[in-house]
Amino acid sequence: xxRNILIITGDYTEDYETYAVKQMLQLVGYNVHLxxxxxKCGDFIVTAVHDFLPGEQTYTELKGHRIEINFDFDKxxxxxxxxxxxxGGRCSEFLRLNDRVIEIVKEFDTxxxxxxxxxxxxxxxxxxxxxxxVKCTAYPACKPEVSxxxxxxxxxxxxxxxxxxxxxxGKAWPCHPKLIQxxxxxxxxxxxxx
Numbered sequence: 001x002x003r004n005i006l007i008i009t010g011d012y013t014e015d016y017e018t019y020a021v022k023q024m025l026q027l028v029g030y031n032v033h034l035x036x037x038x039x040k041c042g043d044f045i046v047t048a049v050h051d052f053l054p055g056e057q058t059y060t061e062l063k064g065h066r067i068e069i070n071f072d073f074d075k076x077x078x079x080x081x082x083x084x085x086x087x088g089g090r091c092s093e094f095l096r097l098n099d100r101v102i103e104i105v106k107e108f109d110t111x112x113x114x115x116x117x118x119x120x121x122x123x124x125x126x127x128x129x130x131x132x133x134v135k136c137t138a139y140p141a142c143k144p145e146v147s148x149x150x151x152x153x154x155x156x157x158x159x160x161x162x163x164x165x166x167x168x169x170g171k172a173w174p175c176h177p178k179l180i181q182x183x184x185x186x187x188x189x190x191x192x193x194x
Contacts, residue, residue, distance in 0.1 A: 002031050003187065006081045008073075008101055008124070010036040010091035015047035015064030016173045017087035017118050024180050025085070028189060033071035033081075036091075037098045040072045048089055050172075058141075061090070073100075078107040083187050088119025088139060088172070096127035105130060109166075114186035118170045118179060122146060125167070135164040137171050 005025050009018050022032050036045055047064035078084075084105065086092070095101045105128035108115050117125050122138030123145060125131050132150030146153045154162045161170040161179040166186060170179040184191075 003029070003189075004081045005030045005032045005083045005085060005187075006076065006078075006104070007032060007034045007085045007087065008036070008095060008104065009034060009045060009067075009087050009089075010039075010095055011045050012048045012061070012090035013045065013067075013087050014089035014119060014173065015049045015067075016176075017089065017121070018047060019065060019067050020173070020176065021085055021087060021118075021180065024176070025184075028184060028191065030082075030187075033076070034067065034069055035071050035073040035076055036069055037073050037095070037101060039069045040074075041070055043069045045069060045091075050089070076100075076104060078104055078111070078113075081108075081113070083114040083116070083183065084108045085183070086115070086117040086121030086124050088117075088121045090120070092120040092123040096124045102128045112166045114166050114168070114183060116168045116179060116183040118175065119172045122169055125149075125169075126151065131167070134167055135162055136167060136169040137162050138169060139171055 044066045049062045049064040050059040109130040119139045126145045126149035135152045137154040159174040161175045163182045168182040
């Protein structure tokens with residue numbers, strides 16, 4: 001049985017939080033649809049690489065890879081997906097303003113389907129009002145939004161992740177191993193070593 005995962009992203013998403021996650025999910029056998037509002041299959045998004053430079057108070061943003069969208073956003077039917085992933089980056093700012101993006105998040109939440117968010121991706125969860133009473137995390141600058149939306153912000157290590165009910169979240173891409181492990185566990189996937 002094919003298991004489908006939806007990744008909602010957009011221009012200036014964080015490169016590693018989008019493409020590497022897509023590849024990790026494909027590696028363990030998921031069919032991953034990468035979508036963006038206003039984009040169709042075959043269109044591209046541009047990404048950003050975030051890094052911290054010595055002596056600077058916040059991250060810098062460098063241009064990353066172009067990533068191809070592989071499914072039409074307008075054709076998304078949440079009934080066809082087992083889980084939702086929300087990467088971070090600047091795209092989260094405009095994704096949270098899109099009514100259909102918010103509807104999609106709420107549909108996943110209502111059905112208690114696994115949802116994962118990393119870094120600024122949690123902004124989309126807060127805009128959809130699905131974190132009330134939920135322990136979650138995000139890039140530290142998003143902590144006020146999590147609290148204002150009724151979430152219980154978890155100040156965890158950057159390479160850790162937190163799961164509460166059907167929502168798993170992490171602060172930034174160093175959490176990928178833990179975040180993806182928790183996400184695929186919520187999806188019912190078990191990896192065994194012989």
